[in-house]
Amino acid sequence: MSEALLVQEAGAAPAVAPASGARLFRRRLRAQRAAFAAALVVLLLVLVALAAPLLTAVAGQDPNTYHPDLVDSAAGGVPIGPFGGISADHWLGVEPQTGRDLFARIVYGARVSLGVALFATVLQITLGLVIGLTAALGSRWVDQLLSRITDINVALPIMVIALALLAIVPETFPRPVLIALVIGGINWAGTSKIVRAQALTLKSLDFVSAARLSGRGKWSIARRELLPSLAAPVITYAALAFPTNIIVEAALSFLGVGIKPPTPSWGQMLTEADTWYQAAPTYLLLPAGLLFVTVLALTVLGEGVRTALDPRAASRLRVGTKRTRAGTKQTRVGTKRTKEDAA
Amino acid sequence: MRQPSVISRRVAAATVTLVLAAGAAACGPGDSKGGDSGSGAEGTPQKGGTLTVLNRNTQQDFDPARLYTSGGGNIPSLVFRTLTTRNREDGADGAQVVPDLATDLGKPNKDATVWTYTLKEGLKYEDGTAITSADIKYGIERSFAPELSGGAPYLRDWLIGGADYQGPYKDKKGLDSIEVPDDRTIVFRLNKPEGEFPFLATQTQTTPVPKAKDTGTKYEEHPVSSGPYKVVTNENDGERLVLERNPHWSAKTDEERKAYPDRIDVRSGLDAAVINQRLSASQGPDAAAVTTDTNLGPAELAKVSSDKKLAARVGTGHFGYTNYIAFNPKVKPFDNPKVRQAISYAVDRSSVINAAGGSSLAEPATTFLPERDSFGHAPYDHFPAGKTGDAAKAKELLKEAGYDKGLTVTLTHSNAKDFETSPEIATALQAALKKAGITVKLQGLEDNDYSDTIHDAKKEPGFFLAHWGADWPSGGPFLAPIFDGRQIVENGANYNTGFLNDPEVNKEIDEINKLTDLKAAAARWGALDKKIGEKALTVPLFHPVYKRLYGQDVKNIVISDWTGVLDVSQVAVK
Numbered sequence: 006m007s008e009a010l011l012v013q014e015a016g017a018a019p020a021v022a023p024a025s026g027a028r029l030f031r032r033r034l035r036a037q038r039a040a041f042a043a044a045l046v047v048l049l050l051v052l053v054a055l056a057a058p059l060l061t062a063v064a065g066q067d068p069n070t071y072h073p074d075l076v077d078s079a080a081g082g083v084p085i086g087p088f089g090g091i092s093a094d095h096w097l098g099v100e101p102q103t104g105r106d107l108f109a110r111i112v113y114g115a116r117v118s119l120g121v122a123l124f125a126t127v128l129q130i131t132l133g134l135v136i137g138l139t140a141a142l143g144s145r146w147v148d149q150l151l152s153r154i155t156d157i158n159v160a161l162p163i164m165v166i167a168l169a170l171l172a173i174v175p176e177t178f179p180r181p182v183l184i185a186l187v188i189g190g191i192n193w194a195g196t197s198k199i200v201r202a203q204a205l206t207l208k209s210l211d212f213v214s215a216a217r218l219s220g221r222g223k224w225s226i227a228r229r230e231l232l233p234s235l236a237a238p239v240i241t242y243a244a245l246a247f248p249t250n251i252i253v254e255a256a257l258s259f260l261g262v263g264i265k266p267p268t269p270s271w272g273q274m275l276t277e278a279d280t281w282y283q284a285a286p287t288y289l290l291l292p293a294g295l296l297f298v299t300v301l302a303l304t305v306l307g308e309g310v311r312t313a314l315d316p317r318a319a320s321r322l323r324v325g326t327k328r329t330r331a332g333t334k335q336t337r338v339g340t341k342r343t344k345e346d347a348a
Numbered sequence: 349m350r351q352p353s354v355i356s357r358r359v360a361a362a363t364v365t366l367v368l369a370a371g372a373a374a375c376g377p378g379d380s381k382g383g384d385s386g387s388g389a390e391g392t393p394q395k396g397g398t399l400t401v402l403n404r405n406t407q408q409d410f411d412p413a414r415l416y417t418s419g420g421g422n423i424p425s426l427v428f429r430t431l432t433t434r435n436r437e438d439g440a441d442g443a444q445v446v447p448d449l450a451t452d453l454g455k456p457n458k459d460a461t462v463w464t465y466t467l468k469e470g471l472k473y474e475d476g477t478a479i480t481s482a483d484i485k486y487g488i489e490r491s492f493a494p495e496l497s498g499g500a501p502y503l504r505d506w507l508i509g510g511a512d513y514q515g516p517y518k519d520k521k522g523l524d525s526i527e528v529p530d531d532r533t534i535v536f537r538l539n540k541p542e543g544e545f546p547f548l549a550t551q552t553q554t555t556p557v558p559k560a561k562d563t564g565t566k567y568e569e570h571p572v573s574s575g576p577y578k579v580v581t582n583e584n585d586g587e588r589l590v591l592e593r594n595p596h597w598s599a600k601t602d603e604e605r606k607a608y609p610d611r612i613d614v615r616s617g618l619d620a621a622v623i624n625q626r627l628s629a630s631q632g633p634d635a636a637a638v639t640t641d642t643n644l645g646p647a648e649l650a651k652v653s654s655d656k657k658l659a660a661r662v663g664t665g666h667f668g669y670t671n672y673i674a675f676n677p678k679v680k681p682f683d684n685p686k687v688r689q690a691i692s693y694a695v696d697r698s699s700v701i702n703a704a705g706g707s708s709l710a711e712p713a714t715t716f717l718p719e720r721d722s723f724g725h726a727p728y729d730h731f732p733a734g735k736t737g738d739a740a741k742a743k744e745l746l747k748e749a750g751y752d753k754g755l756t757v758t759l760t761h762s763n764a765k766d767f768e769t770s771p772e773i774a775t776a777l778q779a780a781l782k783k784a785g786i787t788v789k790l791q792g793l794e795d796n797d798y799s800d801t802i803h804d805a806k807k808e809p810g811f812f813l814a815h816w817g818a819d820w821p822s823g824g825p826f827l828a829p830i831f832d833g834r835q836i837v838e839n840g841a842n843y844n845t846g847f848l849n850d851p852e853v854n855k856e857i858d859e860i861n862k863l864t865d866l867k868a869a870a871a872r873w874g875a876l877d878k879k880i881g882e883k884a885l886t887v888p889l890f891h892p893v894y895k896r897l898y899g900q901d902v903k904n905i906v907i908s909d910w911t912g913v914l915d916v917s918q919v920a921v922k
Contacts, residue, residue, distance in 0.1 A: 081644075083653075
């Protein structure tokens with residue numbers, strides 16, 4: 006995992022959010038065509054996930070109904086018909102061996118894949134914020150303790166820990182919630198490091214000192230003065246962590262400790278499909294392709310968010326300014342400098 | 349009563365048996381009459397060449413005392429001869445037991461408690477020394493040594509004094525219940541009638557071991573051969589095993605093993621997908637290759653079925669094996685026979701079979717005994733579910749049982765990717781029972797945890813997936829461990845998962861064990877199975893079918909109903 010890279014990229018975002026706020030951010034985001042397209046793709050996927058029951062009802066299918074008549078039992082259960090049994094009833098064909106409708110499983114799978122990743126991201130960001138802020142604002146002793154815990158957390162191999170945790174928790178615990186808890190619960194260290202570092206910088210700035218001198222409490226300062234300024238790096242980090250979490254969920258399901266059948270998730274579908282790549286390629290390509298598109302879209306969007314929140318990169322976008330062609334050169338210089346900073 | 353330590357070995361039985369049996373046979377359509385009719389390379393088999401065996405599991409503990417085999421195993425049988433062995437014929441004939449080192453199947457006394465064997469003349473080890481009955485006695489005694497454990501529990505259970513014997517290293521006097529009046533005679537004294545002793549005598553524990561050459565736990569590195577091949581290389585505990593001709597073996601004393609290739613090169617530790625890929629490509633040495641432990645999976649079968657040339661190189665066989673649903677009648681609501689019957693009616697065997705790999709890899713089962721003559725299979729279907737389940741009848745029974753508003757139950761299964769007790773089968777059942785108003789919650793356990801749980805009388809779940817394989821092709825080792833009330837083990841590995849302790853059933857088991865006429869015994873086992881089936885303690889789901897690829901130069905494919913897989917002792921590569 007590119008944990009270090011994420012930290013670095015998020016760190017490159019400024020501590021202080023652009024003064025003009027949300028509207029400027031939206032304009033800057035829209036100015037990046039790739040990010041805009043990615044946002045549309047993500048929006049579409051989220052809509053599909055939310056509307057899964059509706060979509061499957063329209064298709065007249067159900068993700069868990071077996072159709073033994075649609076597979077060739079004598080040939081190992083390969084779907085009958087071209088492209089994995091695509092038909093008017095089964096828009097994306099059927100699953101080998103069971104004959105379950107792939108369209109229904111894909112859209113329901115989107116709910117799990119996106120839902121788990123979203124919940125895990127929210128959890129890891131929240132934990133990171135709380136721990137990072139506590140470390141920055143607490144006494145030296147608290148800071149030392151939390152920072153060392155964070156260091157240990159960074160060093161933990163997430164997959165190994167997740168495998169162990171998922172194997173020991175009883176089956177009765179709702180699986181998607183558990184996976185989100187595991188991913189979010191052991192992956193917060195990146196956020197907490199950024200938050201602590203930025204909060205320490207901010208603490209010494211005048212407006213925070215002024216607030217402190219006016220007698221406001223620590224948590225009031227944290228909420229009113231620090232949090233708004235931390236928004237940019239944290240949102241950037243979250244946008245980049247979200248696709249990573251989708252992959253982690255898929256990997257856990259692929260390793261057999263993730264979502265349990267019959268609930269579909271893309272990762273779990275990949276597991277089932279891995280031996281079928283020659284006999285029924287669409288079965289493998291559908292979840293694999295969707296995972297690829299989703300993660301790519303989210304990553305491009307995340308990159309777009311980062312750029313939009315970065316005042317140095319913002320100049321390149323020429324939003325809200327009337328730069329001439331000559332300004333373009335300046336932008337290039339600006340870009341270069343950003344890279345050097347990051348390095 | 350069995351000792352826990354003895355019983356626990358049987359846990360491994362089904363799996364290990366399968367693995368080793370699988371090693372024995374490999375190609376040719378199971379129902380074909382001629383041995384090589386399915387082979388890609390026609391013509392009379394010739395001597396010579398090297399046969400390569402591509403396997404997943406290593407030939408570990410290659411010591412006749414430690415191997416757990418059905419009928420002497422596949423590769424082990426090339427090196428180890430036994431008192432009796434399996435008939436190396438296609439199909440049902442191959443499920444018969446025939447003499448090997450002995451001149452006949454053994455002479456029982458009147459109540460089948462004393463068995464006497466006479467050895468053939470001119471039997472020799474790989475060093476040319478003569479094989480004596482004392483060596484067979486010593487070989488069996490070794491298998492009682494704790495450091496050489498691994499074999500089946502039967503000898504310990506059946507021989508007088510077997511339960512307490514600790515092997516020849518600790519007890520120099522030996523086991524009194526095995527007598528050797530002269531060099532060619534051996535007598536076994538059993539503590540109860542066992543008409544199927546000739547089947548037990550096929551296991552590698554009856555292989556002669558010369559006492560002077562015994563090196564204890566190191567014997568497995570170079571066991572002294574009595575068969576057509578001797579071990580020349582044994583690397584990494586059987587990961588690579590190279591066998592070459594044993595010049596002192598004579599076909600005159602061995603009617604079963606053909607031994608065509610000059611050399612056999614066993615390479616293990618390979619991935620199943622790699623093995624099947626190499627066998628289908630059949631390039632270089634792989635053209636003369638077989639596997640003794642890897643079946644085609646559903647997806648691989650789908651690919652092979654679409655290629656006629658490849659499909660001609662697939663051997664099909666049946667091993668005595670049943671996959672079933674087991675109930676624990678101590679757990680509610682499965683104490684109610686009507687609930688168990690309702691589930692029996694509701695199962696959809698078509699979708700279960702599809703989940704297991706389709707109709708080519710599994711056959712629907714309504715009887716507990718496999719559908720082979722040697723088991724004495726008597727057809728019955730007490731709770732006819734048809735192809736896809738009878739939801740209406742199931743609902744009716746549930747109503748009678750007081751569950752007219754539906755029922756929620758938990759089905760325990762393993763998370764192993766084996767298409768047997770795995771999640772695919774469980775979800776197929778879940779979907780079928782839903783139609784009958786039964787909501788099934790799935791409880792998947794990690795594989796080891798799963799077998800520990802279902803075989804622990806105290807932890808056993810109420811409703812779970814199970815399977816059973818035969819130690820030899822007869823009703824005895826199939827029914828007795830599961831349904832004999834005296835085999836219920838409260839502390840330790842219990843296989844009587846339905847806790848059936850019916851005096852009539854127990855008595856009939858004892859009566860059948862007295863029979864030395866194996867055909868008559870088979871018929872009685874079949875009738876007993878039919879009777880036990882009425883109790884609905886299990887729901888038989890399917891019997892697996894083995895399909896395996898072999899290389900294009902491989903000839904003389906023999907697949908018996910004993911092992912269900914190609915017999916390496918029959919294969920030729922020229």
